[in-house]
Amino acid sequence: MARPIVAIVGRPNVGKSTVFNRIIGDRLAIVEDKPGITRDRIYGVGEWMGTSFSVIDTGGIEIDGQDQMLRSIRMQAELAIEEADAIVFMVDAKAGMTGSDTEVAQILYRAQKPVILAVNKVDNLKRQDDIYEFYSLGFGDPIGISGAHGIGIGDLLEAVAQKLPVKEDEEYGEDTIRVALIGRPNVGKSSLVNAILGEERVIVSDQAGTTRDAIDTPFEKDGQKFVLIDTAGMRKRGKVYETTEKYSVMRAMHAIERADVVLVVINGEEGIIEQDKHIAGYAHEAGKASIFVVNKWDIVDKDDKTMQQFTQKIRDHFLFMTYAPVVFVSAKTKQRLHKLLPVVVEVSEQHAMRVQTHLLNDVVSDAVAFNPPPTDKGKRLKINYATQVSVKPPTILLFVNDPELMHFSYERYLENRIRAAFRFEGTPIRLFTRKKSDDE
Numbered sequence: 001m002a003r004p005i006v007a008i009v010g011r012p013n014v015g016k017s018t019v020f021n022r023i024i025g026d027r028l029a030i031v032e033d034k035p036g037i038t039r040d041r042i043y044g045v046g047e048w049m050g051t052s053f054s055v056i057d058t059g060g061i062e063i064d065g066q067d068q069m070l071r072s073i074r075m076q077a078e079l080a081i082e083e084a085d086a087i088v089f090m091v092d093a094k095a096g097m098t099g100s101d102t103e104v105a106q107i108l109y110r111a112q113k114p115v116i117l118a119v120n121k122v123d124n125l126k127r128q129d130d131i132y133e134f135y136s137l138g139f140g141d142p143i144g145i146s147g148a149h150g151i152g153i154g155d156l157l158e159a160v161a162q163k164l165p166v167k168e169d170e171e172y173g174e175d176t177i178r179v180a181l182i183g184r185p186n187v188g189k190s191s192l193v194n195a196i197l198g199e200e201r202v203i204v205s206d207q208a209g210t211t212r213d214a215i216d217t218p219f220e221k222d223g224q225k226f227v228l229i230d231t232a233g234m235r236k237r238g239k240v241y242e243t244t245e246k247y248s249v250m251r252a253m254h255a256i257e258r259a260d261v262v263l264v265v266i267n268g269e270e271g272i273i274e275q276d277k278h279i280a281g282y283a284h285e286a287g288k289a290s291i292f293v294v295n296k297w298d299i300v301d302k303d304d305k306t307m308q309q310f311t312q313k314i315r316d317h318f319l320f321m322t323y324a325p326v327v328f329v330s331a332k333t334k335q336r337l338h339k340l341l342p343v344v345v346e347v348s349e350q351h352a353m354r355v356q357t358h359l360l361n362d363v364v365s366d367a368v369a370f371n372p373p374p375t376d377k378g379k380r381l382k383i384n385y386a387t388q389v390s391v392k393p394p395t396i397l398l399f400v401n402d403p404e405l406m407h408f409s410y411e412r413y414l415e416n417r418i419r420a421a422f423r424f425e426g427t428p429i430r431l432f433t434r435k436k437s438d439d440e
């Protein structure tokens with residue numbers, strides 16, 4: 001199911017990053033345990049009473065030139081309107097209402113999306129009165145919060161969760177594989193789309209699917225239905241903010257949420273940079289199947305080891321995604337391109353794969369027998385039972401004596417053993433532990 005996207009918008013210095021960090025707070029700690037995902041986050045997952053959503057702090061998108069600040073704010077607001085499902089509009093109780101706030105409000109009036117007005121820096125009760133002047137912005141009851149002190153964050157999340165639209169069901173059936181191409185500007189995403197659609201035996205459907213303003217491209221090859229998600233977004237060009245990282249990530253988030261399989265496109269000529277990691281990290285966290293597609297392979301100087309070396313480089317950079325296969329292609333010459341769709345089909349099957357409970361339990365017991373969990377303060381983890389509770393991504397629940405005793409490294413070990421037995425190629429696996437109650 002597609003996770004809704006919430007954007008935080010507001011002029012500089014109102015405390016967007018502070019509040020963003022609060023919202024994704026404890027989740028951050030879990031993710032940061034994993035090597036390879038950087039500290040400098042631009043999105044995170046927030047949760048309120050079982051509703052989870054992706055949050056992006058639009059702050060820091062900056063452009064040069066005259067009226068730089070104003071233009072940057074405008075751009076952030078427009079980006080949020082285009083890409084988010086709900087918008088948190090943040091203002092500053094200490095500074096009071098400013099012209100820039102009104103400016104942002106003007107843009108947000110046009111949004112056909114819920115806007116939640118958060119008044120930050122309400123650090124104490126005395127400040128509570130300062131929120132009233134913001135009623136005049138016309139977004140209903142302002143919510144007083146303090147990012148610095150962690151006050152009112154629950155109220156804010158509740159308001160967000162309440163106003164989030166229920167995501168409509170996708171219009172494609174289970175027999176259609178939904179594919180998103182993501183990657184930095186200029187890696188060749190549009191060229192790849194055209195190259196895939198131009199391949200032999202590919203039949204492009206006349207009727208493009210439409211979900212909101214996204215244009216998808218459905219097609220069939222050898223009897224298998226596919227749809228390339230949000231290919232229209234790639235054609236929107238020429239805007240100043242195209243090149244900023246937050247913009248590309250935010251565009252990608254949407255497509256990723258709707259996809260089954262994500263093609264993480266990398267420029268074979270330039271290699272891997274930090275930005276590639278942010279985008280791939282999002283696909284991983286969203287629980288999607290992924291494939292690294294190294295494009296522009298035609299212009300890479302290569303010998304018989306180049307492919308292996310590049311694969312190793314990908315493994316080193318994306319430590320958290322060792323499951324994702326690597327495919328080398330050229331959109332320009334169509335070299336090796338025919339190898340891509342079969343891999344898409346393969347990982348999509350693995351993403352949806354369900355393993356039988358008794359087989360899973362055999363694998364887990366063998367893993368435990370071979371390498372028993374370490375003891376922690378005299379107590380040892382005991383795994384009673386394992387079962388796969390869902391697919392896309394495969395999610396496995398382990399009933400244990402005490403979930404606190406499950407450590408990251410042991411979880412990794414179990415994951416590796418499960419993969420060795422069942423493969424789950426191209427897909428993340430989620431392992432959850434639950435305390436086995438006495439009557440179970």
Ligand SMILES: Nc1nc2c(ncn2[C@@H]2O[C@H](COP(=O)(O)OP(=O)(O)OP(=O)(O)O)[C@@H](O)[C@H]2O)c(=O)[nH]1
Pocket residue numbers: 010011012013014015016017018019059060120121122123145146147148149
């Ligand atoms: N008193 C008070 N200060 C806060 C609060 N939240 C943030 N601040 C301070 O406000 C300043 C700006 O905070 P940031 O989170 O960087 O603001 P921002 O909106 O992300 O700024 P940009 O990245 O420039 O858009 C920092 O000095 C914070 O310490 C709060 O709740 N109360």
Ligand SMILES: Nc1nc2c(ncn2[C@@H]2O[C@H](COP(=O)(O)OP(=O)(O)OP(=O)(O)O)[C@@H](O)[C@H]2O)c(=O)[nH]1
Pocket residue numbers: 183184185186187188189190191192234235295296297298299329330331332333
């Ligand atoms: N040599 C070579 N050039 C390529 C290949 N694929 C794309 N290009 C070139 O790379 C440039 C960028 O390609 P696009 O397909 O526009 O890249 P994009 O990722 O869609 O770019 P944005 O829309 O900016 O995100 C163009 O000049 C393409 O002709 C390839 O396989 N080999």
